[in-house]
Amino acid sequence: MRGFLLNRLSQSLVLLLIVSVIGFVVLNLIPGGPLAQFGLDPSMTQDDLDRLKEQLGLNRPLWMQYLDWAWRLVQGDWGHSFRDGAPVLDVIGRHIFATLLLMGSSTIIAIAVGTWIGIRGATHRYSVFDYLGTVGAMVALSIPTFWFGLIGIYVFSLQLGWLPAGNMYTIGDGSALNYMHHLILPSIVLALVHVAIWSRYMRSATLDVISQEFVKTARAKGLSERRILMKHVVGNALLPMITLAGVQLPSVLTGALVTETVFTWPGMGRLFLDSLGYSDYPVVMGLLMFSAILVILGNLIADIAVAVIDPRIRLS
């Protein structure tokens, strides 16, 4: 286990290093680079800009700038927002709860519905349900998330008036119920794609497990099909799904960004777009790096969890 942990941890560190290099390249592609904010200020003269460039060390070779930038990231100095001067990490911190709430609730929906569709599809292979599930998953993967959101708002908010069309809560009403009410539509919208992915993987994982020897043994022992399914098949089929949950993180974050925009949800995705609109590059860069770190961390946790549950992984 210790060897596995060290190995996996060093992999993540290498990945962080590469991600930071990619991030640094993106930062330097922005016109004006790190000085972009001052270029817009009419009271800044070229002399001022040159002096600032000197002060900030932007005349040094790129690799030195990179080391400096990366070292400050490690220390937690992610720069300050152009908009209100607050430290970037504080700004991100203010928006992370909303995003995690949305991602969490939609993941629960995706796992519950996807697992059910996948297992039923596998146990009733080539049935009408299985066929519709497979085709439905492919269609669901093809629907643009924001369009599904707009249709949802049109039907459930504008026509039926059942659900709010946006925001996280009604101003002046911070009750949990109010939050839940606002959460329903965006989490279903965000969940759609992942229900599709989850159900297809669950279907093939279940099929893999069903054909294994220990299931035959369980059948030979005379256990009921239901008991075999619940006790032997589902548990084993769910194991690779933990890895899948980690792998799916980037796409959940992408979906969250789009969903948050449509539903004016005050999370990280919304913050990212607002910051782009204001050319607030420190926050944009901060979110880019933060989301990648979140993904690397999520994958690390998923792999460790699988290794803890399944000794075959950590021993091989």
Added chain:
Amino acid sequence: MTAIAANSNLDRWWNSRTARRFMSHHLALLGMVMIALLTLACVLGPYLLPYDSLYIDLRARFAPPLTGSHYLGTDPLGRDVAARLFMAGRISLLVGFSAMLLSTLIGTLVGVIAGYRGGWLGMALMRTVDGFLSFPSIFLVLALAAALKPSPIMITVVIAVSSWMEVARIVEAEVRSLREREFVQAGRMLGLSGTHIMFREILPNAIGPIIVAATLTVARAILMEAYISFLGYGIQPPLPSWGNMLNGAQQYLGTAPWLAIIPGAAITIAVTSFNFIGDGLRDAFDVRGD
């Protein structure tokens, strides 16, 4: 080597097992028909409709579908939605297709070199693939699209930069497994150059998985273009794309829902079709996994 022989002759390919399997995949055929119709409509449509996609008629604003000869209604400036939909389709399909070509090219190049050379170079290349995969693609695409000049070509490049990794992984795995096979060793023995072995001897054998991945990449590229154009950082008006047609649609959702429904339906149909075709090709080439 058999793959090269089969590919060099269209008739033999047509009679091959792969072609027969693809032709018996109903959803894939449906997808092919849909894409053909959609492409035809986008190419010919603008010539057949009575309105120009850029013609503004403020007296005819917000006409619902089937008003006179505005078959799909008009937008907030009184422009014909049908005409715009077809012009937008040209852009969206072209961007999606070009982004696929570029990303497949990058991915194949990286994958072949990483798989064939191996060693620290292969390792570094594949870790870079992992690094790119760690970014939620839309964050990367938006940051790049906002930083660079948003021309259609630049958008295509940016989308390709965010979607070459899957092809690279597939090709790398495929090449690595073929590297030690007899025909490659024979090639080395004959004194063929590394480049020749990589691209003329090994690569043709990996063509199946590449085609499957490329088809699915078209689907994803069209979606990505729609996302960033919807958010205002993709194709810029007055040039219409399916994504930017939806850009202002949310504020008119209550009064003019067709502005949101129609372009979104076009995107969904196009992307679904490419996914169906990809699925059919996967079965036909007998490629496992997603």
